[in-house]
Amino acid sequence: MPDAPKARRWSRRRWLGTTGLLAVGGPWLARPSDRGGPAEPYFQALGRALQAVGMAQARLVVDLPRLRANIARIGSHQQKTGMALRAVLKSLPCLPLMDEVAQAWGSRKVMAFNAAQTAALLQARPDAQVLLGKPFPVAAAAQLLEQLPRERIAAIEWLVDTEERLAQYRQLAQAKGQVLRVNLEIDVGLHRGGFEDEAALGRALSSFRSSPGLQWRGFMGYDAHVAALPDIAGMRSTAWETARQRYERAWALAQQLLGPQKKQDLTLNTAGSPTFRLHDGQGVPNEVSVGSAALLPSDFDKPLLSDLQPAVFIATPVLKAWPRFRLPEGATWLSRAAQAWDRNQTRGYAIHGGHWLADPVSPPGLQASGLYGPSSNQQVMVASNTVALQPDELVFWRPRQSEALLLQFGELLIYDGKDISSEWPTMAASA
DSSP, rough: TTHHHHHHHHHHHHHHHHHHHHHHHHEEEEEEEEEEOOOOOOHHHHHHHHHTOOSSOOOOEEEEHHHHHHHHHHHHHHHHHOOOEEEGGGGSOOHHHHHHHHHHHTTOOOEEEEEHHHHHHHHHOOEEEEESSOOOOOOHHHHHHHHSSHHTTTTEEEEEOOOHHHHHHHHHHHTTTTOEEEEEEESSSOSSSSOSHHHHHHHHHHHGGGGGGGEEEEEEOTTHHHHHHSSSTTTHHHHHHHHHHHHHHHHHHHHHHHHOGGGGGEEEEEETTGGGGOSOSSSOEEEEEGGGGOOOGGGGOGGGGGOOOOEEEEEEEEEESSOOOOOTTTHHHHHHHHHHHHHGGGEEEEESBBSSSSEEESSTOOOEOOTTTTOSBOEEEOOOOTOOOOTTTTEEESSSSSSGGGSSSSSSEEOOOOOSSEOOOOOOOOO
């Protein structure tokens, strides 16, 4: 019995000591784990195919089997719903890529977003049926009227978002003596422009009865906000129902002011890659637009697209490899401190190019150095000791989007699942 208090005192000391160690060492136990490792078999095979053709600078690679599988899965939406598919040119700015989509979907419908790409598309593919995805300044429309023959102009539906712009297009049509087909943008809840006020929309629709130079061709209502909203407290379902009702009211107004209209004769466009699968063909819209989903850049990792696979990557060679990453003289101590905390900043690499709208995906654990900062010339990357790259070996990035990046690397390298089988030219760079 006399020894019991002493045992309790020792027990308390041990407990207090352990608590102290945890207080000091707890944050250390929270150090980032080693995220590195060898490249996955998929990227190893892709790297061998690229090195076999002597790839020596940053290039964009399209996985053709994955692309075709994605296109086929997207195409099944048309079979299920009866809604036509319209390919988005800004997201797929490469004519062979657009041809793949057109053939698979059996559709020449295209959505274009700038004058340069619209002109290039219609010059190369005169059977394309173009709906503009955003309103062009009337000056851009005038330039296209000068560039393209009348029969190509007749393939364009000009998107108009306000009464003022509609008046500008009316004057242009009169000045050029050309009928312009007009699609009215309606705001279905995104609040990024388009007719929201029904009185203004009614005046715009009514004006077509006395405007021989303009022909009403339908509506475009973009609903991307629906997929972006959190599914909390009914936010998403409310936004979806509001979008549906606004489209229905616009359609009813057109029927009232312009007489009975047949949906199959008009372009009643909606959606985009994030929301096209929400449409079942039972509403007013008769077509959906899809582009980015075919390549699935990472911004489109959405539950509605979970059956699709990434089909485009940036591949670039390692130029320099250092066993220890070091910041420039005067701040070298900071890199040592960073390595002591995060083992994923141990090794350093410089790659060809960088600072893209993309994220490194292979080998795992490779990351841009936040301490060194971005560079479009030689991006400095860091990794743990389990990432052992040598100069000339390839690393891979996954684009976050396709519309800007596809124009930055020259011709697309096409990977057929085994070899680099061809190169596809992209369209000229344009904003």
